[in-house]
Amino acid sequence: MTNADEAAPTVAVVGGGAVGVTTAHDLAARGADVTLYERGGLAAASSGRAAGLLYDAYAEDVDAAVGARSIERFRAFDRSLPGFSFSPCPYVIAVREGDPDADAVPAMVDRMRDHGRDVTLVDPAALGERFPSLRTDDLAVAAVAEGAGWTDPPSYVRALAERAAGEGVAVETDTAVALGPWTDAGREVRVRDAGTDESSGAETRAFDAVVVAAGAHTRSLLADAGVSVPVVSYRVQALVARSDYAGPMVYDATAEAYLRPHPEGLLAGDGTEPVPADPDDYRREADDWFREDAAGVLDERLARVARPDDAGQPDRGERIGHDLDDARAWAGLCTATPDGDPLVGPVDAEEGDATLFVAAGWQGHGFMRAPAVGEVVAEGVLASLAGVALDGPDSPWTGAFDPRRFDGTESFEIVEGMSLSSRTEEE
Ligand SMILES: Cc1cc2nc3c(=O)[nH]c(=O)nc-3n(C[C@H](O)[C@H](O)[C@H](O)COP(=O)(O)OP(=O)(O)OC[C@H]3O[C@@H](n4cnc5c(N)ncnc54)[C@H](O)[C@@H]3O)c2cc1C
Incomplete structure (x- = not known):
C-alpha cells in the first residue's frame, strides 16, 4: 500500500453528515491523515433534517450491538464534547x-x-x-x-467536526468532489468546479483510501466511478x-x-x-x-x-x-436498500486491494447509528490498508453490512424503516 508502511495513510471522506464526520474524526484519532469533503455546509443534508431519536431497541444481533455502542458513545460525548448534549x-x-x-x-x-x-x-x-x-x-x-x-442532530455534526479539525482533519466545506480511478498515486478525488457538476480541469488529489458517506448522493457519486450500489433515496417528514x-x-x-x-x-x-x-x-x-x-x-x-x-x-x-x-x-x-440493512465496507475489493469504501443506506436509522458505524469504518479502512483480510477473523468489518452482497442492479420496494413488520421477522 502506498504510504501505510512509513507515513500516516491518507484518507478522503466524502460527506459532512453524521456518518462522514464521525468516520473522519475516528480515522484521525487513529493516526490517519484525513480530508473531509462536504459540498455544502456541515449537516447540509439528511443529518440537518433528522429528528434525533436515539435508541438501542433492535431485535437483530448486529443492529442491537450497533445501537448499544452508539448510545454508549452518545452518552460519553454528552460528558466530553462541547456543544453536544x-x-x-x-x-x-x-x-x-x-x-x-x-x-x-x-x-x-x-x-x-x-x-x-x-x-x-x-x-x-x-x-x-x-x-x-x-x-x-x-x-x-x-x-x-x-x-x-x-438530541439535536446538527449540533452533533458541528461539534464532532470541530473536534475532528482539532485532531488534524482538513474540513473542506462548500467543496463537491467526484471520484476518479485508482492510479499509481492512489485513489483519485476530483474537486468539482464551484456550482457545477464538472470535475474536468479541477484539482485532483490521490489518497490511499476514499470513504463515500454521501447519503442520498451515494449512488450517483459511486456510479460516476463505475460502481453500482442499490441505495435509493425517499422522502420522510417531521x-x-x-x-x-x-x-x-x-x-x-x-x-x-x-x-x-x-x-x-x-x-x-x-x-x-x-x-x-x-x-x-x-x-x-x-x-x-x-x-x-x-x-x-x-x-x-x-x-x-x-x-x-x-x-x-x-x-x-x-x-x-x-x-x-x-x-x-x-x-x-432517507436511503433504502434491498434488505433494509446498510452498505458498510469496501466496494472495489475484487480488483485487489480495497481503496474505495461506502457507508450508506440507513433506512431512517443513520443518525442514531453514526457513532458506532463511523468507528467500524475507521477501523475497517485502516485494517484494509494494513492488509488485514476482509473476510478473516481479524477483520473489523460487519459481514451483515458487506456491500458485496449486492451487485447493484437489484430492483426493490422501499419499506418504511421503523415499521414493526420489517423488524419482527425471525433472524
Ligand atoms: C425528517 C427526518 C427525520 C429523521 N429522523 C431520524 C432519527 O430520528 N434518527 C435517525 O437515526 N435517523 C433519522 N433520520 C435519518 C438520518 O437523517 C440519516 O440516516 C442520517 O442523517 C444519514 O447521515 P449521513 O451522514 O449518511 O448522510 P447525510 O447527512 O445526508 O450526509 C451526506 C453528506 O454528503 C454530502 N455530499 C453529497 N455528495 C457530495 C459530493 N459529491 N461531494 C461532497 N459532499 C457531498 C451532502 O451534502 C451531505 O451533507 C431522519 C431523516 C429525516 C429526513
Missing part, C-alpha cells in the same frame, strides 16, 4: 388493538432482551400509569426501551408542534409515526413517501397530508391534559384537536 428519555413502542403486528411484539422484545437491551413488555394500563401524558386505552401491547434519548409535552418518546407502530419531547414543544414525524426521490430535486417542504396525519396521531396518542373529572381521574378519552397548519415542518431524505 444527549437527553435520556425512554422510548415506547405502542401497537394498537386490531393491529396484527401486536402478536409479534412479545417475541421481538424477548430478542431485544436476549441481546442485552433494557426493553420491557408492558401492559397498556401500566404504561398509562407510568406516563400519564399518553393515551393507552386503545393499545393492544407496548414495550418500553430504557436505553434511549434524543414537524415541531408547540404542545407542552414532557412524556417519553413514542413510536406508534400502527400509525407508523413517532414523537418526542422538543425544546419548543413536541417533535412528530414520519410521513414516509415510499417512492424514489431525486436528491437534487425533491420537495423540501412538508405536505398538507402529513400535517393532517400527524395531528390525528397526536390527538389519538396523547391524553388530554390531565384535568380531573368528577371522579378525580384524568379524562383520557377526549380528543385534544391538534391544529398543525402553522407548525414548523419539513421533509428530508
Whole structure:
C-alpha cells in the first residue's frame, strides 16, 4: 500500500453528515491523515433534517450491538464534547388493538432482551400509569426501551467536526468532489468546479483510501466511478408542534409515526413517501397530508391534559384537536436498500486491494447509528490498508453490512424503516 508502511495513510471522506464526520474524526484519532469533503455546509443534508431519536431497541444481533455502542458513545460525548448534549428519555413502542403486528411484539422484545437491551413488555394500563401524558386505552401491547434519548442532530455534526479539525482533519466545506480511478498515486478525488457538476480541469488529489458517506448522493457519486450500489433515496417528514409535552418518546407502530419531547414543544414525524426521490430535486417542504396525519396521531396518542373529572381521574378519552397548519415542518431524505440493512465496507475489493469504501443506506436509522458505524469504518479502512483480510477473523468489518452482497442492479420496494413488520421477522 502506498504510504501505510512509513507515513500516516491518507484518507478522503466524502460527506459532512453524521456518518462522514464521525468516520473522519475516528480515522484521525487513529493516526490517519484525513480530508473531509462536504459540498455544502456541515449537516447540509439528511443529518440537518433528522429528528434525533436515539435508541438501542433492535431485535437483530448486529443492529442491537450497533445501537448499544452508539448510545454508549452518545452518552460519553454528552460528558466530553462541547456543544453536544444527549437527553435520556425512554422510548415506547405502542401497537394498537386490531393491529396484527401486536402478536409479534412479545417475541421481538424477548430478542431485544436476549441481546442485552433494557426493553420491557408492558401492559397498556401500566404504561398509562407510568406516563400519564399518553393515551393507552386503545393499545393492544407496548414495550418500553430504557436505553434511549434524543438530541439535536446538527449540533452533533458541528461539534464532532470541530473536534475532528482539532485532531488534524482538513474540513473542506462548500467543496463537491467526484471520484476518479485508482492510479499509481492512489485513489483519485476530483474537486468539482464551484456550482457545477464538472470535475474536468479541477484539482485532483490521490489518497490511499476514499470513504463515500454521501447519503442520498451515494449512488450517483459511486456510479460516476463505475460502481453500482442499490441505495435509493425517499422522502420522510417531521414537524415541531408547540404542545407542552414532557412524556417519553413514542413510536406508534400502527400509525407508523413517532414523537418526542422538543425544546419548543413536541417533535412528530414520519410521513414516509415510499417512492424514489431525486436528491437534487425533491420537495423540501412538508405536505398538507402529513400535517393532517400527524395531528390525528397526536390527538389519538396523547391524553388530554390531565384535568380531573368528577371522579378525580384524568379524562383520557377526549380528543385534544391538534391544529398543525402553522407548525414548523419539513421533509428530508432517507436511503433504502434491498434488505433494509446498510452498505458498510469496501466496494472495489475484487480488483485487489480495497481503496474505495461506502457507508450508506440507513433506512431512517443513520443518525442514531453514526457513532458506532463511523468507528467500524475507521477501523475497517485502516485494517484494509494494513492488509488485514476482509473476510478473516481479524477483520473489523460487519459481514451483515458487506456491500458485496449486492451487485447493484437489484430492483426493490422501499419499506418504511421503523415499521414493526420489517423488524419482527425471525433472524
Ligand atoms: C425528517 C427526518 C427525520 C429523521 N429522523 C431520524 C432519527 O430520528 N434518527 C435517525 O437515526 N435517523 C433519522 N433520520 C435519518 C438520518 O437523517 C440519516 O440516516 C442520517 O442523517 C444519514 O447521515 P449521513 O451522514 O449518511 O448522510 P447525510 O447527512 O445526508 O450526509 C451526506 C453528506 O454528503 C454530502 N455530499 C453529497 N455528495 C457530495 C459530493 N459529491 N461531494 C461532497 N459532499 C457531498 C451532502 O451534502 C451531505 O451533507 C431522519 C431523516 C429525516 C429526513
